Amino acid sequence: xxxxxAFSPNPDVVIxxxxxxxxxxxxxxxxxxxxxxxxxxGRPGEGTSRVAAGMLAPITEVEPDDPVHLTLGQLARERxxxxxxxxxxxxxxxxxxxxxxxxxxxxxxxxxxALDRFRAICDRFGLATxxxxxxxxxxxxxxxxxxxxxxxxxxxxxxxDPRTVxxxxxxAVVAAGGTIESGCEVRGLVLDGGxxxxxxxxxxxxxxxGAVVIAGGAESARLAGxxxxxxxxxxPVKGQxxxxxxxxxxxxxERVLRFxxxxxxxxxxxxxVLGATTEERGFDRTVTAWAVHDLLRDGSELVPxxxxxxxxxTLVGWRPTSPDGLPxxxxxxxxxxxxxxxxxxxxxxxxxxxxxxxxxxxxxxxRTLPGRYGAIDPLAxxxxxxxxxxxxxRDDPPARPTGPADDVRAPRKEDHAR
Numbered sequence: 001x002x003x004x005x006a007f008s009p010n011p012d013v014v015i016x017x018x019x020x021x022x023x024x025x026x027x028x029x030x031x032x033x034x035x036x037x038x039x040x041x042g043r044p045g046e047g048t049s050r051v052a053a054g055m056l057a058p059i060t061e062v063e064p065d066d067p068v069h070l071t072l073g074q075l076a077r078e079r080x081x082x083x084x085x086x087x088x089x090x091x092x093x094x095x096x097x098x099x100x101x102x103x104x105x106x107x108x109x110x111x112x113x114a115l116d117r118f119r120a121i122c123d124r125f126g127l128a129t130x131x132x133x134x135x136x137x138x139x140x141x142x143x144x145x146x147x148x149x150x151x152x153x154x155x156x157x158x159x160x161d162p163r164t165v166x167x168x169x170x171x172a173v174v175a176a177g178g179t180i181e182s183g184c185e186v187r188g189l190v191l192d193g194g195x196x197x198x199x200x201x202x203x204x205x206x207x208x209x210g211a212v213v214i215a216g217g218a219e220s221a222r223l224a225g226x227x228x229x230x231x232x233x234x235x236p237v238k239g240q241x242x243x244x245x246x247x248x249x250x251x252x253x254e255r256v257l258r259f260x261x262x263x264x265x266x267x268x269x270x271x272x273v274l275g276a277t278t279e280e281r282g283f284d285r286t287v288t289a290w291a292v293h294d295l296l297r298d299g300s301e302l303v304p305x306x307x308x309x310x311x312x313x314t315l316v317g318w319r320p321t322s323p324d325g326l327p328x329x330x331x332x333x334x335x336x337x338x339x340x341x342x343x344x345x346x347x348x349x350x351x352x353x354x355x356x357x358x359x360x361x362x363x364x365x366x367r368t369l370p371g372r373y374g375a376i377d378p379l380a381x382x383x384x385x386x387x388x389x390x391x392x393x394r395d396d397p398p399a400r401p402t403g404p405a406d407d408v409r410a411p412r413k414e415d416h417a418r
Contacts, residue, residue: 011037011179013363014199014209016186016223019049020162020352021341022215023169027090028356030176032364037207038173039184039199045166048217051241051317052349053265053273054165056080056158059129060102060258061346065121068381069325071374072351079353080158090175093168095160096268102157103132103141104258105148105302111260112150119152129154143252143303159256159265162349169352181207188225189214189338196337200225211363215341217348218283218318230332232384234343236283236318240291241275243313244306252305259302262295272309274299287314321345322387329358329382339363340384358382 013029015022018040026036038044055061058073084095106112115131122129130153137151138144144151173180185202189212198208214220218236246252249270257264265273277291292314299306320342322328328343341359344351357369362379369378 010198010208010210011035012209013037013211013213014039014207015213015215016040016199017047017215017217017220017341018044018170018180018182019047019215019217020045020052020166020169020348021217021344021355022213023166023173024352024356025213025215025341025359026173026178026180026356027169027176028360029363030173030178032360032366036173036178037209038178038180039186039201039207040180040182041185043182044170044173044180045163048317048319049162049166049348051239051315052162053241053263053275054160054162054349055102055256055263055265056097056160056350057102057154057256058157058350059122059127059154060104060157060256061350064118064125064127067125067374068376070125071376072326072354072378072381073347075369075373075378076347076350076352076354077156077158080160083353084160087165087168087172091168091171093164093171095164095168098159098256098266098268100158100255101153101155102256102258103137104152104154105137105144106150107147107259107301108149115150115152122154127154128156141253141255141257143305144257145302145304148302153255157256160349161267165349165352186223189223191225191227191335194335196332196335211337211339213339213341213359213363217342218320220320220340220342226332226338227335230335230338232322232328232332232340232342233387234320234322234328236281237321237345238279238281238284239276239317239319240279240287240295241273241315241317242292242295242311243315244272244274244309245312246270246272246309252309253303257302260298262298264299264303264306271312272306274306275315283318285316287316319345320348324386327351327355327358327382328384328387329355330362330379330384333385343382354378 012034013036015038018038058077062069062073106115132151134148187200190198196212200206221231221234253266322343329341332338
């Protein structure tokens with residue numbers, strides 16, 4: 001860790017945010033010999049990470065007609081089995097990867113045509129898919145409605161439960177000697193001579209460190225004390241989801257189902273995540289009746305049995321979204337000692353397997369990820385300095401910049417307030 005000056009007995013690195021960005025970074029740095037302190041206003045994994053559906057879907061969640069997104073997503077997906085094995089070895093926590101794949105389904109002619117266009121794109125990139133007529137799809141997933149028009153199976157997608165992942169990561173951080181300070185509100189960044197040297201808590205005390213990593217999700221860019229020229233243009237995209245439970249246990253659906261603007265993600269214990277809205281509402285945590293109505297309506301059109309499940313949670317999260325939709329991981333512009341780890345948009349769980357290595361490689365200069373993976377250099381495509389200097393309003397989100405759509409197959413759910 002020679003590249004990180006220590007302020008003994010203070011930590012080499014302080015990380016703001018103990019979710020699916022911060023926890024992997026902490027674990028990776030600890031394994032490389034750093035001392036790490038994490039600070040979070042809540043408990044580890046209790047923010048947006050807890051709301052995530054858990055899809056490991058570089059094909060259906062990352063647009064396959066964008067080779068940069070696709071390649072980075074494939075690298076992340078490729079690392080997941082080994083990542084889970086490493087967490088199990090470090091903590092004893094078992095994390096199941098559901099490898100049943102994704103079944104993208106169409107309810108009408110327009111959606112069927114969109115599926116065929118999506119399949120053509122996948123074919124162009126050599127991605128495995130199988131076109132299924134309704135009868136074949138229902139043999140694989142008998143709970144599907146008879147009104148199904150068409151389906152496309154994507155066998156290489158997978159899913160995990162992000163709550164078990166964050167629990168394992170938090171245990172791994174502690175086991176490796178890291179410190180996690182929960183219930184710690186961070187007031188702002190501490191600078192000394194233009195260098196980041198720590199963070200100030202809400203009670204006025206400071207945590208000094210050789211490097212500061214801001215991994216606070218969509219709120220990262222709002223941290224006080226960061227010069228405007230060094231901020232990253234990350235905004236919140238609100239998503240509402242439902243957690244359902246089958247009292248009879250698991251098995252109603254085995255694959256992740258994608259339909260129109262939504263998805264149904266099964267868990268091993270009989271729970272199902274039904275999501276999700278996409279709303280430009282800023283930092284709004286309201287659960288709305290229309291969202292619950294539309295999610296249940298859309299889900300039950302494809303899987304009628306959804307209406308027989310217990311509704312156990314309504315969930316709201318803020319997807320941290322950059323202008324180009326790619327993660328923002330690496331050094332801040334013109335501020336020594338300041339590092340960013342945010343911007344994963346819909347793929348915070350998928351990218352958790354590489355976020356730690358990306359940040360640690362950039363911070364330490366000790367390269368563990370490939371210098372080239374397919375057509376990309378992973379560190380280069382996520383570098384925060386790719387953005388020009390921006391000035392953000394810390395209270396209101398910026399207007400939505402032009403960027404890739406969330407899903408090449410599905411139109412964005414319209415905001416009902418418009």
